[in-house]
Amino acid sequence: MIDLSDGLPPEDETLAQSTRTIRDVARRAGVSIGTASKALNASGRLSAETRARVLRVAGEIGYRPNDLAHSLHRARSMTVGILSNDSFGRFTFPIVEALERSLSDSGIAVFMCNATDDPERERRHIDQLLGKRIDGLVVTARRNDRRAPIEPAVGGVPVVYVFTHVERPDALCLLPDDQGGAQLAVRHLAALGRKRIAHVTGPERFEAVRLRASGYRAALAEFGLSARAGDYCPGRWSEAWGREAVRDLFSKRRGAPDAIFCGSDQIARGAVDALREMGLAVPVDVAVVGFDNWDVMAEAARPPLTSVDMNLGALGRDAGACLLDMMGGRSIAGVRRLPCSLVVRDSCGADRTQEIERKA
Known part of the structure; x- marks a missing residue:
């Protein structure tokens, strides 16, 4: 007969570890099953020495609690x-x-x-x-x-x-809060003195696009501004669309935007690239803000993107x-x-006065 309290022959050790029970732990530790249970479940009043001895024995014999049995017990x-x-x-x-x-x-x-x-x-x-x-x-x-x-x-x-x-x-x-996040971005641009703020974004079938567009218009209204025809540009979630939309915005004879709020960081990256190719400086000539605060996109952009973080x-x-x-x-x-937050980086030009001075 094999007495578990005295140890097992080496050849049976691995097999038996999978079937060790709390009784084995209690026997080896020299305590009752109730005491062993309290120690293993970090409950009840036990001396530190007893609790430590039970946990040490459980580790030595490879005891693992039966999660299924515990779940049935506690429902x-x-x-x-x-x-x-x-x-x-x-x-x-x-x-x-x-x-x-x-x-x-x-x-x-x-x-x-x-x-x-x-x-x-x-x-x-x-x-x-x-x-x-x-x-x-x-x-x-x-x-x-x-x-x-x-x-x-x-x-x-x-x-x-x-x-x-x-x-x-x-x-x-x-x-x-997509609408609130868009309002944060546009308020920030307007507070920096930007007067004509365009919005380049994704497909209108997305609810987020519609909510961000609503926040964009609401924030413009707060500052007595409005979107002119063509300033709102829904399209695709891509850098290519950002480039295409910006080229279209600046190809028209009417006044060009001095800021662009983009519906995603991908779109914003494309917008920044297009502005650079046209010889326009970001943020001195045109401020840009993205959405998502996707660090892979936002931090690697040139300049790094100010962006709305959805938290x-x-x-x-x-x-x-x-x-x-x-x-x-x-x-x-x-x-x-839940509220979004605005992470300010170089692309928006947080100090408008200094921007104008650098440009001059």
């Missing part, structure tokens, strides 16, 4: 699913990173699935996540447009939509906090738009 799996369609990850990764950090502080693990805009694949992922008895689900996307709600109902599992939203009064949707990390942290509250039984619903 929670301590896991959350994340469902995305963003295979590139430009917007999803900062959200997920902050979300995962927020949840891990509460001992919750994350399963992430990519549906790539395939409804059938999304349905399979949801079934698989529910089969793992997840405690909550986060749905995110590569753009913050509307999407179909998760159907059929996910059996009472709390769902948070981040960087996307649905038409359901009982749903919680967290989004960046995606804050979105992820808020999503994690809300999901934890919902998992705890709190009912939360509605559409929340």
Whole structure:
């Protein structure tokens, strides 16, 4: 007969490690099962010496807690699913990173699935996540447009939509404030003395484009300015479109813009390139502001781009906090738009007086 308290023959050691139980830990540590449980779960009142001895023994024999048994005991799996369609990850990764950090502080693990805009694949992922008895689900996307709600109902599992939203009064949707972000950018340009501010942006089928255009016009009105015909240029999400739109803006005989607010950093990079090719200095002749604060684009531009930051990390942290509250039984619903911020770099010319002096 083999007594686990006295050790195992070397040939049985590896096999037995996968079946070690809390009883084995308690026996070797010379404590009761209840005491071992308290030490392993960092609960109850134990001496530091006893707790340390139990943890040392657990490590020595390779004990791992049975997560499935624990989840059945507490009716929670301590896991959350994340469902995305963003295979590139430009917007999803900062959200997920902050979300995962927020949840891990509460001992919750994350399963992430990519549906790539395939409804059938999304349905399979949801079934698989529910089969793992997840405690909550986060749905995110590569753009913050509307999407179909998760159907059929996910059996009472709390769902948070981040960087996307649905038409359901009982749903919680967290989004960046695109309109407010655009207002920040245009107010900044107007406060620097720019009088004719053009807006070069992406396709109007995107809700973000429409909201940013609304913020652009609202901020102009605050300063007694208005967009002239042709100053608003919707098009494509690309540097090529930024170059093309700027060449068109400056080819007309009427007054050219002295500032350009771009709907993305990619567009802004193209706009800056076109201005340079036309012999115009940024920001002395024309100030430029982008949107997204994508550091790969913004910091490497010449000059570095002032840009609106959607604060995606804050979105992820808020999503994690809300999901934890919902998992705890709190009912939360509605559409929340979180504030953006403006990261000022060289492309806008933060001191208009000095710009004029350098130009002279």
